[in-house]
Amino acid sequence: MSKRFEQKDWQESMRLKLDFNNMMTSYVGENGISEAEIADLQAQIEKAEKAMVEKRANGGMDWRDLPYNQADIVKDINAYVESVKDEFDTFVVLGIGGSALGPIAVQQAINHPYYNELSKEKRGGYPKLYVMDNIDPEKLVSLFDIIELDKTLFNVITKSGSTSETMSQFMIIKEMLEEKLGKEESKKHVVCTTDAKNGNLRPIADKEGYKSFIIPAGVGGRFSELTPVGLLPAAMCGIDIEELLAGAAYMDELCKNDNTFKNPASMYAILNYLAMKRGKNISVIMPYADTLKYIGDWYAQLWAESLGKKFDNDKNVVNVGQTPVRALGATDQHSQVQLYSEGPKDKVIVFVGVDKYKTTLDIPKIYGDIPSLGFLGGETHNKLIKTEQMATEYALLKSGQTNMTITLPEVNEFTLGQILYLFEVATGFAGELLDINAFDQPGVEEGKNATYAMFGRPGYDEKKAELDNRPAKNDKYII
């Protein structure tokens, strides 16, 4: 008996849709993009397509192979989860950026919204999941008010192994574990996800005898959700990681379409590229489902860190990028939509809708005598949220604010794999169109190095001297 994600009909019924009508001049008016503009871009599009194919073939985009080359890793992860899930009540991820945002997004999308509050039995026998992605001292200390150390498994996730936020959390927890449980016993409470060879964490894991998983060398943090970075936390809370990867593989096929107008990743990138050319430097992602709220956070890092660049590939200063803004429908209709509708036409709004929610919620037929409430009775929240989404799309169309809609037939592992992979390929493609390196993040280094210098890390004397010479703050400008 094949699994549902192996069945062609089921796959087709779960195909994600990208509707970009409201990006086009024929719909949104002069703020939109015309087919002629896309035609004019043809040579650049072909160059970008060629570069994507070449990079993939030359190992410059290893994340694109993740849906296909991890059968053994999936087995290893699932076996590990089975071997530990009864022993632990809590699974805590220590990571930041790409090592945290994907695990949060996937867990929130698939599991019960109050997953951690359910009994272990109702969680399918899996542990609770917490992701510690900050160094706010109050947060980590508070975690210990609600977890039992001897029932907790910590997953340290860091590609570089040098990220201060993650490694300092690990150092605190290692000491706590060893004090409470002893060195030998505490080993079972740590699992590492890191590079196979490089960085600080690999030698630590080997020396301490921690179980570990590998982040492939050619996969950067924000493209790593479909490696053990995301697969282990997902499997640890009962998510079908095989189906997640199958969804990504399905999207990979869609993204191979030579016809640009039928290729969702190319189209997403082209439209945003042309929008950026017109000064639309804000990318709002607005899911109409609480389950998809944290996809917005994950997307924000992917889009911002990949495309926000000072230099193009020829080292010209270009200062490009789109600022991602996270919004949630219908909630943010009552806080941000006023701006989207009447404010500057400097945005692309990306609605993410769902055709079929996991439940149907009827609105009772009461208050029939109050016309402004009675019309709701006998309907469902499902219809109301969908209608509000369509109405907001319409209102933005009318106001001339470019927008598009991605629709998931339902939220499950297969559709989630599709949307993650779609955004990753679109990001790579947008990077090619912008002629920048979408896979580095030099702008993050300055702040990191300044932290190291201020914190007294050896080898940062020069940076320390530079900092010591920075202009002193003027009291006149401090109130």
Ligand SMILES: O=P(O)(O)OC[C@H]1O[C@](O)(CO)[C@@H](O)[C@@H]1O
């Ligand atoms: O996995 P690491 O190496 O700890 O990095 C965490 C994050 O830090 C960055 O390198 C810079 O913010 C991100 O790209 C990455 O996701």
